[in-house]
Amino acid sequence: xxxxxxxxxxxPNCGKTTLFNELTGSNGYVGNWPGVTVEKKQAAWRANRDxxxxxxxxxxxxxxxxPEEVVSRDYVVRERPDALINLVDVTxxxxxxxxxxxxxxxGRPVVVGLNMCDLLKERGDVVDAAKLSEMxxxxxxxxxxxxxxxxxxxxxxxxxxGRAGRVQPGARCFSPEVEEALGKIAGIIASSCDAxxxxxxxxxxxxxxxxxxxxxxLTKAQLAEAEKVxxxxxxxRDDDAESIITSERYDWIAGVMEACVRKAPKKLSMSExxxxxxxxRVLGLPIFAVVMVLVYYIAVSTVGTWGTDWANxxxxxxxxxxxxxxxxxxxxxTEEYDAGFYGDKIDGFLAAAEEAGIATDDVSAAVETLAxxxxxxxxxxxxxxxxxxxxxxxxxxxxxPMHDGDGNFIDSNDEVVTRIDAEGNPVLADGQxxxxxxxxxxxxxxxxxxxxxxxxxxxxxxxxxxxxPSVIEGWLAAAGAxxxxxxxxxxxxxxxxxxxxxxxxxxxxxxxxxxxxxxxxYMSRVAFVMDRVFRRFGLSGKSFIPMLISSGCGVPGVxxxxxxxxxxxxxxxxMLTTMIPCGAKTPIxxxxxxxxIGGSDAWWVAPMFYFLGLAAIIVxxxxxxxxxxxxxxxAPFVMELPDYHFPTLKSWWLHVWExxxxxxxxxxxxxxxxxxxxxxxxxxxFANWAGGNGAFGFLSLMDxxxxxxxxxxxxxxxxxxIAWIFAxxxxxxxxxxxxxxxxxxxxxxxxxxxxxxxxIGDATENxxxxxxxxxxxxxDASGILHVGAMCAFxxxxxxxxxxxxxxxxxxxxxxxxxxxxxxxxxxxxxAWVVGLIINQLWELxxxxxxxxxxxxxxxxxxxxxxxxxxxxxKDETADEKILSSLSESAA
Amino acid sequence: MxxxxxxxxxxxxxxxxxxxxxxxxxxxxxxxxxxxxxxYVRKVAPLGDPIELTVRGYELSIRKEEAAxxxxxDVHRGEA
Numbered sequence: 001x002x003x004x005x006x007x008x009x010x011x012p013n014c015g016k017t018t019l020f021n022e023l024t025g026s027n028g029y030v031g032n033w034p035g036v037t038v039e040k041k042q043a044a045w046r047a048n049r050d051x052x053x054x055x056x057x058x059x060x061x062x063x064x065x066x067p068e069e070v071v072s073r074d075y076v077v078r079e080r081p082d083a084l085i086n087l088v089d090v091t092x093x094x095x096x097x098x099x100x101x102x103x104x105x106x107g108r109p110v111v112v113g114l115n116m117c118d119l120l121k122e123r124g125d126v127v128d129a130a131k132l133s134e135m136x137x138x139x140x141x142x143x144x145x146x147x148x149x150x151x152x153x154x155x156x157x158x159x160x161x162g163r164a165g166r167v168q169p170g171a172r173c174f175s176p177e178v179e180e181a182l183g184k185i186a187g188i189i190a191s192s193c194d195a196x197x198x199x200x201x202x203x204x205x206x207x208x209x210x211x212x213x214x215x216x217x218l219t220k221a222q223l224a225e226a227e228k229v230x231x232x233x234x235x236x237r238d239d240d241a242e243s244i245i246t247s248e249r250y251d252w253i254a255g256v257m258e259a260c261v262r263k264a265p266k267k268l269s270m271s272e273x274x275x276x277x278x279x280x281r282v283l284g285l286p287i288f289a290v291v292m293v294l295v296y297y298i299a300v301s302t303v304g305t306w307g308t309d310w311a312n313x314x315x316x317x318x319x320x321x322x323x324x325x326x327x328x329x330x331x332x333x334t335e336e337y338d339a340g341f342y343g344d345k346i347d348g349f350l351a352a353a354e355e356a357g358i359a360t361d362d363v364s365a366a367v368e369t370l371a372x373x374x375x376x377x378x379x380x381x382x383x384x385x386x387x388x389x390x391x392x393x394x395x396x397x398x399x400x401p402m403h404d405g406d407g408n409f410i411d412s413n414d415e416v417v418t419r420i421d422a423e424g425n426p427v428l429a430d431g432q433x434x435x436x437x438x439x440x441x442x443x444x445x446x447x448x449x450x451x452x453x454x455x456x457x458x459x460x461x462x463x464x465x466x467x468x469p470s471v472i473e474g475w476l477a478a479a480g481a482x483x484x485x486x487x488x489x490x491x492x493x494x495x496x497x498x499x500x501x502x503x504x505x506x507x508x509x510x511x512x513x514x515x516x517x518x519x520x521x522y523m524s525r526v527a528f529v530m531d532r533v534f535r536r537f538g539l540s541g542k543s544f545i546p547m548l549i550s551s552g553c554g555v556p557g558v559x560x561x562x563x564x565x566x567x568x569x570x571x572x573x574x575m576l577t578t579m580i581p582c583g584a585k586t587p588i589x590x591x592x593x594x595x596x597i598g599g600s601d602a603w604w605v606a607p608m609f610y611f612l613g614l615a616a617i618i619v620x621x622x623x624x625x626x627x628x629x630x631x632x633x634x635a636p637f638v639m640e641l642p643d644y645h646f647p648t649l650k651s652w653w654l655h656v657w658e659x660x661x662x663x664x665x666x667x668x669x670x671x672x673x674x675x676x677x678x679x680x681x682x683x684x685x686f687a688n689w690a691g692g693n694g695a696f697g698f699l700s701l702m703d704x705x706x707x708x709x710x711x712x713x714x715x716x717x718x719x720x721x722i723a724w725i726f727a728x729x730x731x732x733x734x735x736x737x738x739x740x741x742x743x744x745x746x747x748x749x750x751x752x753x754x755x756x757x758x759x760i761g762d763a764t765e766n767x768x769x770x771x772x773x774x775x776x777x778x779x780d781a782s783g784i785l786h787v788g789a790m791c792a793f794x795x796x797x798x799x800x801x802x803x804x805x806x807x808x809x810x811x812x813x814x815x816x817x818x819x820x821x822x823x824x825x826x827x828x829x830x831a832w833v834v835g836l837i838i839n840q841l842w843e844l845x846x847x848x849x850x851x852x853x854x855x856x857x858x859x860x861x862x863x864x865x866x867x868x869x870x871x872x873x874k875d876e877t878a879d880e881k882i883l884s885s886l887s888e889s890a891a
Numbered sequence: 892m893x894x895x896x897x898x899x900x901x902x903x904x905x906x907x908x909x910x911x912x913x914x915x916x917x918x919x920x921x922x923x924x925x926x927x928x929x930x931y932v933r934k935v936a937p938l939g940d941p942i943e944l945t946v947r948g949y950e951l952s953i954r955k956e957e958a959a960x961x962x963x964x965d966v967h968r969g970e971a
Contacts, residue, residue, distance in 0.1 A: 061917075063914075066914075095948075098921065243909065250925045251925075279943070281936075282937075285937045288937075524952075532940045535954075636918045637953065638918050638951065638953050638954075639951070639952045640950065881913070881914075
């Protein structure tokens with residue numbers, strides 16, 4: 001049996017997605033229609049794989065104005081599916097039938113499904129389906145997509161109609177004068193079009209729809225004749241042809257409503273009562289704020305973050321404990337252990353012994369061995385020998401400084417000492433006292449070494465689940481894989497996959513909430529409430545949600561743009577939303593604040609960076625909306641506010657799953673490939689260190705490779721090659737470039753990269769050593785810290801292309817190479833320009849330095865101001881879709 | 892002539908004519924605001940714009956700017 005293709009068409013909110021999922025089990029292909037970010041879904045029928053459904057976007061009309069509508073009508077008229085199912089929401093029959101009248105003209109067999117009949121009955125209204133079928137001239141089936149009632153009948157009728165291939169003539173819904181004119185036009189164009197599409201094209205010619213009739217390639221004579229017919233009707237009616245057609249459709253529908261529908265007396269529905277409160281003039285904004293705070297709180301600060309931490313630190317980190325009681329016990333034990341300051345005691349005593357002239361190399365090694373294996377006889381012997389020697393010499397360490405978990409010195413008030421000198425010694429303010437351990441004796445030392453072994457470890461707990469990398473590591477070791485293969489698999493591949501999967505828990509939490517808001521009808525109200533604010537910047541009221549989410553993570557933030565109907569708003573929001581600092585960028589903020597004010601405790605610090613992000617978005621939106629790519633058809637905000645209803649668990653979950661699986665399928669490849677490439681750049685290089693032979697290879701396994709070998713990696717070479725790009729920003733070192741590249745894997749890598757490059761190992765953004773290392777990069781030979789350069793560098797990394805995970809999501813969202821590269825390119829260029837302006841202005845005003853780049857910065861600044869301030873360019877293409885006279889299309 | 896923008900919350904009116912052209916006009920008509928349609932202005936958003944209408948038995952939101960292109964007659968208080 002040949003394949004039968006059935007298009008599903010209907011208004012937004014008519015239950016079409018539920019129908020599609022019910023029919024196909026949602027295992028379909030989800031992509032975008034070519035060239036637009038409109039979702040395209042296609043899948044086979046569960047009951048018969050020979051029947052394929054194509055889910056058209058939810059639309060109100062087949063006008064030439066929106067991408068959704070153009071995609072739909074091109075599909076119906078050009079791809080010619082075997083049949084169309086038009087799903088109609090009976091609770092809103094009048095407006096739904098408007099699309100039906102247009103589908104009937106498209107020359108395809110149509111079957112109408114009346115959905116939500118149960119809701120209608122609750123209201124007490126009655127629809128006469130038989131009468132409706134008679135008036136429309138096509139089969140009408142009463143169904144419930146939600147309860148899976150009569151769906152098989154609906155599809156079987158459509159399949160039968162499709163296989164019969166007979167197109168019903170459909171309703172004649174226009175007035176006699178217009179029908180007569182359409183008849184004349186049909187005669188004029190008869191030689192140019194297929195008989196099945198004669199009515200469709202007659203109406204399109206009558207409407208002067210340029211895009212639709214382009215395919216006909218009518219001659220000048222035909223057009224002139226048709227134009228005469230149209231003009232005659234227009235002057236008789238004193239209205240334009242397009243309006244005449246639209247009005248008459250609704251007039252005819254009014255007649256159908258009268259004949260087929262009996263309405264019960266109107267009561268105030270539940271939905272109306274809810275809406276009275278929710279979009280109330282006074283309560284509307286507070287309720288909106290509460291909903292948003294709740295979404296943010298659950299998705300970003302609590303449940304979502306727990307999910308991400310669990311996935312990143314547990315499943316792909318050190319393993320995790322499934323029993324919360326064990327987890328609590330582990331945390332208490334860790335705290336107790338930290339309070340012993342064993343590490344400080346050991347270091348302090350060893351230093352004192354060395355001062356006393358006792359060699360400590362052997363014992364240092366022994367201490368490390370004993371931490372792993374307390375039974376090691378050789379190490380025990382070395383330890384006892386050392387202790388005996390130290391005791392004999394009477395070594396006692398005094399005033400041993402204490403360190404916190406980040407390796408910082410702390411003062412007597414338990415506060416971090418925020419300044420250190422070049423040798424790494426603490427610099428104390430007046431009245432500040434270093435926290436010290438008064439004395440450490442040999443016995444204390446021995447005890448500290450013994451205590452090390454009791455350091456709490458996750459795997460000692462019963463509910464320990466090892467992490468995926470460690471399991472794979474075990475397999476690799478068991479299989480005898482070489483060190484190189486292990487590194488490739490673990491650091492390259494597993495880490496890349498982990499980067500993708502780590503976001504899943506948070507996305508799940510987020511989409512459970514967003515899909516609820518969308519399905520229950522509140523999302524439209526968000527747009528209703530916020531439109532006033534966002535449209536000033538050329539964005540939609542719904543842009544607010546992606547930005548809010550992006551403050552937690554850009555990946556779900558970009559995904560959340562799916563809820564924006566207007567394509568331009570959607571693209572613009574997807575491009576800009578990652579400029580809001582996400583969770584991974586907060587370590588960078590902490591680092592800068594450490595340098596500037598010695599800590600990130602000041603309350604105004606974090607908001608300032610969010611403000612920077614927000615300002616960047618607003619400035620970008622104002623500039624972009626005047627560019628060719630975003631100008632053009634104005635986006636009218638004429639939007640349905642659907643009734644509130646509680647989504648069923650099943651449709652809710654399907655909706656969530658659809659979003660997440662789309663991310664998994666489409667975003668993973670780019671994240672994965674990019675992570676492996678950066679890993680390769682970081683780990684491979686030339687052995688050019690003192691005594692190296694200059695050969696190319698896997699650095700960490702080469703003879704004599706220093707512990708921090710990044711200086712010799714390919715990444716350093718690439719960094720050097722592109723360092724000139726950063727020179728005008730004041731950071732002309734390869735380290736800055738390399739760190740920016742590495743930050744693409746995950747933004748927090750910016751901090752750890754500096755740790756590696758400067759050989760301060762695993763110092764964190766809260767370490768004072770890291771602050772001074774970072775400041776050192778922007779300090780010149782005369783000791784001046786170039787604050788402008790530092791801020792420029794940070795601003796660049798905040799605003800440029802996001803991490804690979806978010807980049808992959810943007811690609812998936814845009815689904816168009818042109819738009820994808822435009823988005824990434826814009827982000828990088830904009831970030832660079834902002835960095836340039838910050839650096840040059842600071843250099844000029846703080847140091848009085850003036851140069852070519854200062855001029856460039858001022859020119860770019862002026863260009864930005866001009867682009868924002870200039871009036872909206874006139875758009876000449878807006879009305880080409882409907883011609884004012886048909887003769888234009890012949891020209 | 893009065894436009895839909897001038898109609899107050901709680902009043903209803905009839906559409907007399909649609910000014911403007913192109914996408915906006917077509918969109919307004921596609922949503923059911925055609926000549927002769929009764930429109931009830933249900934409410935206004937918390938920030939004063941857009942407004943919410945009841946038309947052809949459903950709720951439609953439209954910006955005041957766009958409502959200004961809809962000329963109306965027969966304005967009086969109450970639904971219908």
